[in-house]
Amino acid sequence: MTRLRLIAPLASALALSACCGPKDLIVVLPGADGHVGGVIVETGGSKLVLDKAYAGARPGSGASEPVDVSAYEVERVFAKALAARPIPPKTYTLYFVSGGDEIVPESRAELDAMLAEIGDRKAVEVVVTGHTDTMGSSSDNDRLSLERARSVEAQLKDTLAAKGVQSDSVTAVGRGERELLVKTADQTADPRNRRVEITVR
Amino acid sequence: MTAVRVIAALALFIPHAALAGEPIGQIKTQTGTVFVERAGASKPVAIGDRVFESDTIVTTSGTVGITFTDNSMMSLGPMSRLKLDQFKFDATTHNGVFNSSLQKGTLSVKSGNIVRQTPEAMHIRTPAALLGVRGTEFVVRADDAS
Numbered sequence: 001m002t003r004l005r006l007i008a009p010l011a012s013a014l015a016l017s018a019c020c021g022p023k024d025l026i027v028v029l030p031g032a033d034g035h036v037g038g039v040i041v042e043t044g045g046s047k048l049v050l051d052k053a054y055a056g057a058r059p060g061s062g063a064s065e066p067v068d069v070s071a072y073e074v075e076r077v078f079a080k081a082l083a084a085r086p087i088p089p090k091t092y093t094l095y096f097v098s099g100g101d102e103i104v105p106e107s108r109a110e111l112d113a114m115l116a117e118i119g120d121r122k123a124v125e126v127v128v129t130g131h132t133d134t135m136g137s138s139s140d141n142d143r144l145s146l147e148r149a150r151s152v153e154a155q156l157k158d159t160l161a162a163k164g165v166q167s168d169s170v171t172a173v174g175r176g177e178r179e180l181l182v183k184t185a186d187q188t189a190d191p192r193n194r195r196v197e198i199t200v201r
Numbered sequence: 202m203t204a205v206r207v208i209a210a211l212a213l214f215i216p217h218a219a220l221a222g223e224p225i226g227q228i229k230t231q232t233g234t235v236f237v238e239r240a241g242a243s244k245p246v247a248i249g250d251r252v253f254e255s256d257t258i259v260t261t262s263g264t265v266g267i268t269f270t271d272n273s274m275m276s277l278g279p280m281s282r283l284k285l286d287q288f289k290f291d292a293t294t295h296n297g298v299f300n301s302s303l304q305k306g307t308l309s310v311k312s313g314n315i316v317r318q319t320p321e322a323m324h325i326r327t328p329a330a331l332l333g334v335r336g337t338e339f340v341v342r343a344d345d346a347s
Contacts, residue, residue, distance in 0.1 A: 024327060024330065024342060024343055024344055025340075025341070025342040026330070026339065026340070026342075027339060027340050029338040029339055029340060030338070031336075031337045032338075033337075035336065035337055037312070037316070037320065037336025037337050038335045038336065039332050039333065039334055039339050040321070040332065041331075041332055042331045042332075042333070043329055043330040044329075050339075051335075057330070059327070059329035059330040060329050077307065077340075078307050079278075080264050080279055080307070081276050081277055081281075081308060081340065082340070084230050084231075084264035084266040084277065084278070084309070085230070085266050085274060085276045085311070086229035086230055086266040086267065086268045086276065087229070089268065122229065122248050123227055123228065123229055123248050123249035125227060125268075127292075142293065169227075171292070173292040173293060174293060176293070178293075178294070199272070201229075201268050
């Protein structure tokens with residue numbers, strides 16, 4: 001009788017810990033491009049660095065090292081959240097005839113691909129981003145890249161409207177010389193860096 | 202009298218503008234019923250609706266996917282609550298900050314230009330942990346009972 005009384009609470013305590021432990025879970029996934037940056041998980045004074053695909057943390061478990069989480073568990077726990085992911089943004093690059101507003105013939109196909117992508121999406125936004133090479137001052141290049149982006153935005157206005165893209169969903173941005181496609185020294189003219197990128201998202 | 206009217210009209214507009222701010226993202230996927238809690242009110246949202254800083258996104262049986270202006274993406278499974286605490290993004294420099302709280306449920310994240318420019322400029326808080334994001338794709342489950 002005494003033994004049974006002792007065992008019963010012990011058994012229920014074990015059942016509790018098995019069914020109702022902390023459910024918190026963080027898992028780093030392999031990126032589409034193979035890149036894994038990682039996540040730092042701070043919990044109650046301890047810090048775990050998850051920097052590999054399928055490295056996980058279970059806050060509240062007391063573990064001091066990352067744990068490996070199976071793709072199966074990720075799918076079981078996160079299937080619905082993963083199924084709700086938006087289509088990733090897609091970027092198209094256009095080049096221009098030197099000094100003009102006219103795109104080079106090779107960029108025509110990019111433009112067509114961009115317009116086709118718009119047709120495949122719901123609730124589309126379009127971001128037109130201008131880039132320069134490193135000739136001139138960086139503030140001049142900020143201005144130039146924004147002007148070029150606005151000019152392309154204006155050229156595309158009717159085409160995008162015909163595709164059902166609302167005007168408040170189209171924006172123009174100038175990145176100046178911050179994002180060189182080809183790394184060059186300062187004050188280097190390079191037509192590959194003078195471009196406009198159109199992101200559809 | 203005219204001046205008084207103009208000032209009164211301005212006073213009506215300013216608090217509204219301050220509350221709404223610029224959109225920080227747009228709902229791209231949605232199934233079932235999804236709500237946004239904004240300025241003390243809760244209303245259903247659909248694909249195409251904009252989201253704003255300080256919004257709380259709430260799912261019951263449904264799911265939702267959002268793309269933010271820095272190209273980062275978040276999606277929620279059922280029975281989830283996500284508060285978009287702070288979002289700043291400069292489209293020219295890509296400097297910014299993105300802080301959110303997963304109060305409960307499941308969340309899938311792909312970081313964007315804010316993290317590419319400044320690793321760990323994105324944080325996600327859960328009831329049990331604080332996540333600093335270096336990139337790129339990960340998932341989080343938070344239990345509000347823990």
